[in-house]
Amino acid sequence: MFSRILTHRSTETFSAQIERLKQALDQADAVVIGAGAGLSTSAGFVYDGERFEQNFGDFGARYGFHDMYSGGFYPYSTPEEHWAYWSRYIWVNRYVDAPKPVYQDLLALVEDKDYFVLTTNVDHCFQKAGFDKRRLFYTQGDYGLFQCSDPCCQETWDNEAVIRQMVEQQRDMRIPSDLLPRCPHCGKPLTMNLRSDDRFVEDEGWHRAAERYTDFLRRHQSGTVLYLELGVGYNTPGIIKYPFWRLTAQNPHAVYACINQGQAVCPSEIDHQSICMNEDVGTIMKRLSMA
Numbered sequence: 001m002f003s004r005i006l007t008h009r010s011t012e013t014f015s016a017q018i019e020r021l022k023q024a025l026d027q028a029d030a031v032v033i034g035a036g037a038g039l040s041t042s043a044g045f046v047y048d049g050e051r052f053e054q055n056f057g058d059f060g061a062r063y064g065f066h067d068m069y070s071g072g073f074y075p076y077s078t079p080e081e082h083w084a085y086w087s088r089y090i091w092v093n094r095y096v097d098a099p100k101p102v103y104q105d106l107l108a109l110v111e112d113k114d115y116f117v118l119t120t121n122v123d124h125c126f127q128k129a130g131f132d133k134r135r136l137f138y139t140q141g142d143y144g145l146f147q148c149s150d151p152c153c154q155e156t157w158d159n160e161a162v163i164r165q166m167v168e169q170q171r172d173m174r175i176p177s178d179l180l181p182r183c184p185h186c187g188k189p190l191t192m193n194l195r196s197d198d199r200f201v202e203d204e205g206w207h208r209a210a211e212r213y214t215d216f217l218r219r220h221q222s223g224t225v226l227y228l229e230l231g232v233g234y235n236t237p238g239i240i241k242y243p244f245w246r247l248t249a250q251n252p253h254a255v256y257a258c259i260n261q262g263q264a265v266c267p268s269e270i271d272h273q274s275i276c277m278n279e280d281v282g283t284i285m286k287r288l289s290m291a
Contacts, residue, residue, distance in 0.1 A: 017275055017277050018287050021275050021284070021288065022288055024257060025113075025226060025288070028113060028225060030113070030114045030216075031113045031116075031225075031226045032220070033106075033115060033116070033118070033228045033230065034118050034228070034240035035117060036120055036230070036231045036240065037233065037235075038232065038261065039102065039119075039125075043098035043102035043125060044098050044100040045125075047069055048066060055088065059071055063076075068093075071085055071089065072085075072089065080174040081173060083175050084170040087166030088166075090143045091167045093123050093143060094124055094163075095160060100282055101129075102285055103126060103128070103129035105285035107130055108289060109288055111130075114220075115135060116213055117135060118137050118213055119139070120140045120236055120240065121140075122143050122194055124138075124143065134212060136209065137212070139206075139210075141194040142156075142193055143192060144158060145193035146158075146159045146181055146190040146191065146192065146193060148185070148188055148190060148191075148201070149188055149190060149191040149199070150188050152185050153185055154201055155201070156193045156203045156205070159181070162179065166179050222251055224253045225255070226254070226255050227248055227255070227257065229258045229259070230281050231260055231281050232258075232260060233260065233263055245266065245267055249270050249273075255274070255275065257276075257277075258274065258275070258276045259277045259279060259284050260277075260281070262278055264276040264277050
């Protein structure tokens with residue numbers, strides 16, 4: 001459908017782009033937000049440096065890794081060590097609020113609009129910031145849910161209580177063996193509800209959210225629609241980026257806005273309908289709130 005030619009508007013001033021985006025937001029009958037990892041990074045969820053040292057310095061010193069991602073793939077010798085790391089990881093990236101109010105700033109811009117959020121993020125920041133959960137679709141899972149590691153059922157379970165216990169009771173980077181999570185149906189180990197392979201569980205809540213998102217898109221196939229893409233890279237472009245391009249091309253009244261530091265581009269076919277800003281998402285949200 002699209003050529004291989006990607007463009008971005010580099011001749012406009014920053015102020016002109018802000019004005020165009022503010023106008024598109026004000027005039028939109030509907031706003032479809034597509035959010036990737038760059039949005040949470042802008043909100044302060046970084047996985048190395050000072051934040052890693054504050055929360056995982058002991059793990060780094062013992063096991064020799066220097067960022068949270070590496071810690072997640074480390075081959076721990078025991079499940080007690082594995083869950084000591086992962087419980088702390090889930091706690092600081094799911095249950096602790098983001099350091100910066102980027103999500104709250106975004107909500108202030110769209111809360112009076114007819115909006116829907118599609119996100120590949122699994123940190124639950126949207127709902128923690130006050131977004132209506134009926135307008136959210138976490139397509140890749142949620143750190144706050146467990147599923148069976150060898151799915152015997154299409155169910156998930158909230159994990160906050162047991163994760164809190166693991167964090168509070170771990171000693172010397174191990175949790176007590178009696179806290180190891182097991183499936184209540186088959187007894188096999190539980191794992192996080194994250195889309196990493198074909199064992200990802202799409203539970204009833206996932207399917208209801210998918211249906212609401214599909215219905216929202218159906219109701220807004222025409223009219224003035226803003227497709228607002230925030231911090232989306234190319235790890236899974238088929239979920240947000242490519243569909244947003246296609247939906248924009250199909251609707252001459254739609255606007256595609258891409259905000260992503262260093263990766264804000266669009267196909268040449270929809271360049272005239274697009275606003276591409278190679279900027280920090282949080283900076284743009286703050287400027288829009290002041291415009």
